[in-house]
Amino acid sequence: MSNPIAPSSPSLRGVLAPSIPALLAAAIAAAGAGLLSLSAVWCLVRAVSGEGAASVLWACAAWIAAAALSAAAAWLAHHAEGRFEARLRRRVAAQAMRMPADRLTAYSTDRLRRLVSDDVAALHHLVAHLPSEIATLLLVPAAAIVLLLAVAGPAALLALVPGALAAAVYLGVIPRLSAQHGAQRAEVMTGITTAVDDYARGIEVFRLSGSAQGALADYAAAVERFTSGMVAWARRVATPAAIAVALLQAAASLAIAYAVGSSWDVSRLAAVLLLSLSLVAPALRLGHGLDYVAAGRASASRIEGLLAEPQLPAGERGAPPGDDVRADEVCVRVGERLVLDGLSFAAPAGSITAITGPSGAGKSTLLRALAGLQPAATGEILIGGTPVSAFDEDSRHHAVQLIPQGGDVLPASVGDNLRLTAPGADDERLGAALARAGIAVRLDEGTERLSGGERQRLSMARAFLGTAPVVLLDEPTSALDRCAADRLWAQLEALAHDDGRAVVVVTHDPALAARADRQVAVVPAGDGAVR
Numbered sequence: 139m140s141n142p143i144a145p146s147s148p149s150l151r152g153v154l155a156p157s158i159p160a161l162l163a164a165a166i167a168a169a170g171a172g173l174l175s176l177s178a179v180w181c182l183v184r185a186v187s188g189e190g191a192a193s194v195l196w197a198c199a200a201w202i203a204a205a206a207l208s209a210a211a212a213w214l215a216h217h218a219e220g221r222f223e224a225r226l227r228r229r230v231a232a233q234a235m236r237m238p239a240d241r242l243t244a245y246s247t248d249r250l251r252r253l254v255s256d257d258v259a260a261l262h263h264l265v266a267h268l269p270s271e272i273a274t275l276l277l278v279p280a281a282a283i284v285l286l287l288a289v290a291g292p293a294a295l296l297a298l299v300p301g302a303l304a305a306a307v308y309l310g311v312i313p314r315l316s317a318q319h320g321a322q323r324a325e326v327m328t329g330i331t332t333a334v335d336d337y338a339r340g341i342e343v344f345r346l347s348g349s350a351q352g353a354l355a356d357y358a359a360a361v362e363r364f365t366s367g368m369v370a371w372a373r374r375v376a377t378p379a380a381i382a383v384a385l386l387q388a389a390a391s392l393a394i395a396y397a398v399g400s401s402w403d404v405s406r407l408a409a410v411l412l413l414s415l416s417l418v419a420p421a422l423r424l425g426h427g428l429d430y431v432a433a434g435r436a437s438a439s440r441i442e443g444l445l446a447e448p449q450l451p452a453g454e455r456g457a458p459p460g461d462d463v464r465a466d467e468v469c470v471r472v473g474e475r476l477v478l479d480g481l482s483f484a485a486p487a488g489s490i491t492a493i494t495g496p497s498g499a500g501k502s503t504l505l506r507a508l509a510g511l512q513p514a515a516t517g518e519i520l521i522g523g524t525p526v527s528a529f530d531e532d533s534r535h536h537a538v539q540l541i542p543q544g545g546d547v548l549p550a551s552v553g554d555n556l557r558l559t560a561p562g563a564d565d566e567r568l569g570a571a572l573a574r575a576g577i578a579v580r581l582d583e584g585t586e587r588l589s590g591g592e593r594q595r596l597s598m599a600r601a602f603l604g605t606a607p608v609v610l611l612d613e614p615t616s617a618l619d620r621c622a623a624d625r626l627w628a629q630l631e632a633l634a635h636d637d638g639r640a641v642v643v644v645t646h647d648p649a650l651a652a653r654a655d656r657q658v659a660v661v662p663a664g665d666g667a668v669r
């Protein structure tokens with residue numbers, strides 16, 4: 139197996155591609171709406187210059203058309219963005235499903251949740267609004283300047299100076315200030331969330347140690363940092379922004395227009411006043427969104443990072459023709475570290491194979507590799523004679539079932555957990571699997587209150603419900619007493635000997651390992667692996 143890691147999935151751009159035609163159409167419609175609004179202003183200028191009621195009617199018609207076109211543009215853009223978001227969420231979730239086990243552990247559950255939820259949502263402005271805002275910004279001011287020159291000549295351009303300054307402040311200075319503060323705000327918000335999370339997660343520990351002072355103090359300090367950060371943001375970003383709008387744009391535009399045009403006739407003056415105001419509006423709207431653009435770009439780069447992660451190799455094979463599992467000179471690396479070095483063994487159908495070895499030797503890594511969740515750097519793993527990497531993603535689960543060491547019980551009902559393995563099973567079958575695992579709980583009971591041993595046996599019940607010919611179990615008896623462990627082992631023997639499965643069990647219990655049909659001892663790589 140020379141290239142165990144498949145190429146990564148398409149980038150963010152690839153996920154966006156199907157939405158681009160609709161987003162382009164939306165941008166053109168938005169720019170058209172901007173031009174229609176400008177023509178409405180132009181009609182008003184004509185009305186002021188004495189062209190009468192017809193011009194007012196044309197202005198109203200242009201505004202109505204502009205509103206309709208603007209609504210259509212917004213609908214198109216949001217529809218396309220909604221579909222893009224849905225596609226991207228599926229892509230991010232699928233990518234997480236396909237990552238090798240060692241890479242997936244680099245992403246905490248919370249980090250994955252933020253990628254699928256918050257980071258995808260943060261792209262909204264970038265995708266749904268920015269293209270339309272840029273198109274409007276390029277077309278509308280250019281058309282307004284042409285009209286202004288035609289009506290009032292070059293002197294009228296003086297009235298644009300405050301607007302241009304306002305736009306420059308909005309598009310140049312404020313985003314820079316805001317970016318500094320945006321990064322600080324994000325850091326402070328993360329600090330608060332972490333402090334709250336730490337406090338909530340630590341309640342159990344604080345109860346035992348009798349003090350939560352440190353966590354509460356961290357939380358108070360994080361809130362204080364947030365409050366002072368917001369005050370600083372208002373002082374350095376929000377206030378200059380308000381000044382840019384109130385003074386630079388409207389008041390100063392009117393003052394200059396009056397200064398240069400007080401001797402003009404009313405129609406020229408009206409043209410200068412109305413057109414100079416409508417000219418900077420698109421820049422101000424864009425300026426408002428630049429904060430979101432910075433946040434969206436940060437989210438996009440985090441999502442790109444996940445999409446660039448390697449994927450597990452997957453072929454197109456369906457369920458295997460045979461039902462044993464073999465490892466042939468398998469080497470597995472976890473990150474830079476060689477964990478398994480040339481391990482070979484066979485676990486035939488109808489038998490139990492016990493995997494033993496010291497803590498950290500690589501037993502769990504071996505099970506993940508056998509399940510196809512951690513690629514082998516060299517060597518081959520065969521399920522029923524088929525390389526595990528050759529199965530398509532759906533068939534792999536039908537060929538081999540992995541029950542990991544604890545932790546695969548979802549916070550749902552017992553029945554819902556069991557139906558993950560057997561979606562169509564009736565209550566009687568689910569109850570029988572629970573009985574084989576030696577646990578007496580109701581199917582509608584929540585899993586939150588189950589003890590460690592009960593959770594372990596609930597996981598085991600899934601092994602008795604599954605149909606995969608190869609069953610891999612990671613320390614299934616570690617939380618059970620001697621008697622319960624022996625009873626469970628007897629059920630595993632029945633699974634192997636009566637149902638004909640190839641059962642591979644990692645265990646630290648020498649008594650149980652001695653009862654297995656075969657034993658494989660894993661020793662840390664470098665010491666040589668015993669076959």
Ligand SMILES: Nc1ncnc2c1ncn2[C@@H]1O[C@H](COP(=O)(O)OP(=O)(O)OP(=O)(O)O)[C@@H](O)[C@H]1O
Pocket residue numbers: 239240241243244472473477495496497498499500501502503504
């Ligand atoms: N995601 C990971 N990133 C980095 N190192 C890892 C990762 N997963 C496992 N390892 C390392 O690989 C080695 C083998 O781990 P593994 O869990 O397979 O051992 P084990 O034999 O099952 O141990 P135990 O008996 O204690 O459960 C350990 O040194 C562990 O620290």
